Amino acid sequence: MKIIGVILAVLGGIGTLVFGMQAMQDSESFKLFGMDIAVSTANWTPVIISLAMLVIGVIMSRSK
DSSP states (O other), X not given: OHHHHHHHHHHHHHHHHHHHHHXXXXXXXXXXXXXXXXXXXXXXXXXXXXXXXXXXXXXXXXXX
């Protein structure tokens, strides 16, 4: 159980970093009244799933 938890935690951490960086870069900007406004067009679902995997993996690896 602990080995599976560690594997899930590692994969969740890697997924969070990769998908998080990708989601932060997915934005569009436009000018409105002289101000530059950025709007996020990212899909946050993979980031949420990766975070859930990370949390579940940490909980599983800490269980006795």
